[in-house]
Amino acid sequence: MFIQIEPQSDVPIYEQVTRKIMEGIARGEMKPGDTLPSVRNLAADLGVNMHTVNKSYHELEEKGIITIRAKSGAIIRSAEERALTTEQLQQIEKNLKPVVVEGMVLGATAEQIEHMIKKVFSDLQIPAEGV
Template structure:
């Protein structure tokens, strides 16, 4: 798997793991129905506690990215990721709020902020061939 964690980061390992798996789905490295390693297997491969992997998997399950079957294991949600709805957009706004606040404090202009966002969207589209 393509998981790269920064053990020196201030961001918790389980959050990094969540972000890496979501990025894999966004970049189409992980397709609906693809199997993910078991909690134990992924923890051993990366060298982290299995409770950390379990916490990440539980959050991904709650957010609709994966399904966890007792017999089949962990898979990327076979029906695809749920589309953004009002609740998701509200959560997104909540997450963006502190980023924009800090950007304003650091004199990042609206154009610079939007340009960074646009650049990131473009990078994802290039990697997936959706340009």
């Protein structure tokens, strides 16, 4: 697997793994139905402990992104299976708020921030509406 970890980051390793996998899915490198590598294999690839990867997988499951089949493996859920709930929308907004507020206070305009979001989308090669 293609994941690269920054050991001295302030972001915990398990969180980095979670994000990288989400990025992989967003990029389309991993598709619904695909099986994630076993926690032992991925841990060995990254040079980290099994439990660290296991924690990531459970975080992804809690977010509704994957399904863990006990003693079998983890598969990526399809878009239908993970239909966006209002709770999830609220959670996204909750996560978004402090970042946007900080940008505002530093002097960024709504246009600048919206531009960044389009950039994130385009960097992941997912066409955003009207771009």
